[in-house]
Amino acid sequence: MMLFTILLTSLLLAPGPSFEENFEDATLRLDYTMCGDASHTDIYLADMQKTGPWAGRRSKLDQPLLRGDCQIALKADDGTVLYANSFSTLFREWQQTAEAKDRPRAYENCIQVPFPKKPVTAELTVTDIHGKVTASLRHRVDPEDILIRKAKPGLNHVRTILESASAANAIDLVVLSEGYTATQEDKFFADASRLVKDSLFATAPYTALKDKFNIRAVFAPSQDEGPSIPHEGKWNTTAANSHYDTFYSERYLTSSSMRKIYDQLGTVPFEHVIVLVNTPIYGGGGIFNSVTLATCDHPSSGIVFVHEFGHAFAGLADEYAYDEFEPMYSPDTEPWEPNITTLKDFGSKWADMLPGGTPVPTPPSHDMPYFEVRRNWDNLDAALKKELTGKLGVFEGAGNSSKGVYRPVQECRMRMNECESFCPVCQRAIARTIDYYTR
Numbered sequence: 470m471m472l473f474t475i476l477l478t479s480l481l482l483a484p485g486p487s488f489e490e491n492f493e494d495a496t497l498r499l500d501y502t503m504c505g506d507a508s509h510t511d512i513y514l515a516d517m518q519k520t521g522p523w524a525g526r527r528s529k530l531d532q533p534l535l536r537g538d539c540q541i542a543l544k545a546d547d548g549t550v551l552y553a554n555s556f557s558t559l560f561r562e563w564q565q566t567a568e569a570k571d572r573p574r575a576y577e578n579c580i581q582v583p584f585p586k587k588p589v590t591a592e593l594t595v596t597d598i599h600g601k602v603t604a605s606l607r608h609r610v611d612p613e614d615i616l617i618r619k620a621k622p623g624l625n626h627v628r629t630i631l632e633s634a635s636a637a638n639a640i641d642l643v644v645l646s647e648g649y650t651a652t653q654e655d656k657f658f659a660d661a662s663r664l665v666k667d668s669l670f671a672t673a674p675y676t677a678l679k680d681k682f683n684i685r686a687v688f689a690p691s692q693d694e695g696p697s698i699p700h701e702g703k704w705n706t707t708a709a710n711s712h713y714d715t716f717y718s719e720r721y722l723t724s725s726s727m728r729k730i731y732d733q734l735g736t737v738p739f740e741h742v743i744v745l746v747n748t749p750i751y752g753g754g755g756i757f758n759s760v761t762l763a764t765c766d767h768p769s770s771g772i773v774f775v776h777e778f779g780h781a782f783a784g785l786a787d788e789y790a791y792d793e794f795e796p797m798y799s800p801d802t803e804p805w806e807p808n809i810t811t812l813k814d815f816g817s818k819w820a821d822m823l824p825g826g827t828p829v830p831t832p833p834s835h836d837m838p839y840f841e842v843r844r845n846w847d848n849l850d851a852a853l854k855k856e857l858t859g860k861l862g863v864f865e866g867a868g869n870s871s872k873g874v875y876r877p878v879q880e881c882r883m884r885m886n887e888c889e890s891f892c893p894v895c896q897r898a899i900a901r902t903i904d905y906y907t908r
């Protein structure tokens with residue numbers, strides 16, 4: 470009995486799978502195609518590659534920080550989870566659009582996991598807005614498989630913008646050029662450096678945690694200058710195939726060519742990729758643990774980048790409520806995003822930060838329509854602004870739904886560009902993400 474108790478205790482206190490025992494210092498890139506329509510998902514394995522050194526976390530390997538819309542796990546033969554992570558995809562977003570109701574489509578996804586030393590089973594699952602698994606794929610990965618392509622360093626020029634620690638001990642971001650021609654290399658490196666230093670590291674809580682990041686920039690020349698603009702009939706040939714009009718929304722700038730983006734990065738170690746698009750036109754996009762697209766020459770480029778990177782890096786949800794698409798959240802399920810709630814399990818969100826006596830839901834401080842607040846932002850009374858951005862509550866309207874989804878403050882950077890900063894809940898979520906990757 471004593472022996473059993475000791476065994477049980479040691480199991481409960483187990484630190485999780487060892488990186489050194491199970492993985493090489495290398496990255497396995499798994500390319501999947503997700504296809505289907507609004508109500509159906511299929512997943513297929515497209516390719517496997519061994520790329521550069523492993524830049525991701527080396528502890529808590531079996532514990533993803535957030536649930537995400539999709540989950541990847543590597544399992545040993547006895548079923549032990551050796552590595553797990555979560556992410557979202559453009560495909561899952563597209564499933565909420567009107568197009569997905571009558572036209573099936575396929576989307577590319579590239580997932581990086583540490584390179585296993587022994588054969589493992591990879592398991593990919595996709596969940597719906599109720600957190601229910603709607604599709605899954607299991608397949609073997611044998612590290613000796615001759616058809617795992619060995620990537621080589623590419624011809625693209627790589628420059629270090631910020632180096633704080635080794636790839637193993639820092640959060641590694643890479644900025645990829647998009648729509649910069651061969652003669653615009655200097656402009657790209659200047660834009661990339663400016664975007665990160667003047668925008669990301671000028672925003673709390675990134676400013677105080679700058680020394681947790683490494684940032685590299687990769688210059689891949691494009692044949693044409695600027696991204697494609699379908700609503701102007703303009704299609705350009707570029708390094709990352711980016712375009713506006715994603716889901717027929719003019720300002721939504723994304724790329725469906727994830728494999729091309731990852732190919733451009735060769736063996737550069739990275740955890741998050743930022744595609745920097747050479748354009749003065751407003752737009753951007755950010756998908757959790759997948760990709761961020763930012764522009765360089767619009768007056769709001771830096772602000773939009775920090776918002777979009779909030780989606781991609783910390784899994785933050787939009788706090789605005791335009792009701793543009795089908796509802797992305799269900800009252801029967803607590804969203805996995807840290808900065809919104811359906812009140813299904815509010816205790817897991819910012820309940821611990823809420824001042825005693827705060828009514829839930831919380832009535833707004835004013836009855837000004839959203840667009841009026843934005844238009845008058847610069848002229849609002851300083852005390853009111855402070856209340857709108859800093860006073861915590863549970864305000865209805867978030868996650869693109871005006872009903873049934875709640876946000877922590879009335880105005881936050883995840884709700885509108887005019888806002889100078891992230892709300893306290895978003896700031897805590899970003900700081901927790903940084904801590905998770907680096908501790």
Ligand SMILES: [Zn+2]
Pocket residue numbers: 788808877878881882883891892893894895896
């Ligand atoms: Zn917020």
